[in-house]
Amino acid sequence: MLYDNHGRQLRYLRLGVTDRCNLRCFYCMPEDGLNFSHRSQILSFEEMERLTRILAEMGINKVRITGGEPFVRKNIMELIENISTIDGINSVNITTNGTSLIEHLPKLKAIGIDAINLSLDCLDRERFLKITRRDEFDQVMDSFHALMDSGITTKINMVVMEEHNIEDIIPMCELTLQHKVSVRFIEEMPFNGGGKKFTPITWNARQILAHIQGHYPNVEKLPDPESSTSLNYQLPNAKGSFGIIPAYTRTICHSCDRIRLTPKGELKTCLYDGGSFSFRDFMRAGATDEEIRNQFRTLFNNRAKDGFEAQQKSSNPFESMATIGG
Structure with a gap:
């Protein structure tokens, strides 16, 4: 088993496979996109x-494939299938915007993908267009319904943004009345690639829950799984559930078991740190497996206590989520 310097067991790798995305969500990147990485700068599948x-040999047993948008990378299914066969990896999940998901669902189910997180910030076509700057609402909703039919465990990730999608909170919650889906409301974070000025949020986890309870006073608190990023709840008689992720107020750092590898191969031991080491350059310089293991151990033993400490040391607080790896 693998632990950091604060005694937290590390079990979960979030692997960014590309910084490219076919949407242009304003809270993630500027309208004209980013200076996307050249192919040579991105880690190869190998x-x-x-x-x-x-x-996995060191104790990581869960992998989440993220981006950017994973399915814009050519031959991504090859990587997903290969990772699912690595000894010690017991769970492979994917986060996607759903625009190109349906064609891959049969293969994903055959591989045995454990869960898919669908990024969807509203249930209104016009608001979707304003948020994403792309007219892909129908494709994403088709993906949602296909996921419901597939039986693959599904979560919806909705970033809560004042003046943009507050009116979607209750309709999103009500999806759980008829569908076995988990809707997670995420506090907005500053990782927008400099696309807009970020101001401290007012719609934090407490405010989101109060808003829901104003419509459904009998919301039930559910047990939170070990190392859960979300505070979990259920509407009365619902088939699904909802959770609230305090990603900006960072009240869940004490149990964090996650590390991130960006598409460029930089290790981030915290979402809010600036990237602590380039394993891409280390490998391409000829590092052995044992040298790589030792470098991981060194970095894990110097992990920030929480996101606030990590942010103080970060040189790029406005990095885009697409370059971080989800």
Whole structure:
């Protein structure tokens, strides 16, 4: 088992496979996109598989494939299938915007993907267009319904943004009345690639819950699984559930078991740190597996206590979520 310097067991790798995305959500990147990485700057599939295998040998047992948008990377299914066969990896999940998901669902189900997180910030076509700057609402909703039919465990990730989608909170919650889906409301974070000025949020986890309770006073608190990022609840008689992720107020750092590898191969031991080491450059300089293991251990033993400490040391607080790896 693998632990950091605060005694937290590390079990979960979030692997960013590309910084590219076919949407332009304003809270993630500028309208004209980012200075996307050249292919040579991004980890190859072989490099990703090697790092994942080494981490699995050290105790990581869950992988989430993220982006950018994972399915814009060519031959991504090959990587997903290969990672699912690595000894020690017991769970492979994916986060996607759903625009290109349906064609891959049969293969994903055959591989045995454990869960898919669908990024969806509203249930209104016009608001979707304003948020994403792309007219893909119908494709995403088709993906949602296909996921419901597939039986694959599904979560919806909705970033809560004042003046943009507050009116969608209750309709999102009500999806759980008829569907076995978990809707997670995420506090907005500053990772927008400099696309807009970020101001401290007012719609934090407490405010989101109070808003829901104003419509459904008998919301039931559910047990939170170990190392859960969300505070979990259920509407009366609902088939599904909802959770609230305090990503900005950071009240869940004490149990964090996650690490991130960005598409460029930088390790982030916290979402809010600036990237502590380039494993891409280390591997391409000829590092052995044992040298890579030792470097991971060194970095894990110097992990920030929480997101606030990590942010103080970060040189790029406005980095885009697409470059971080979800």
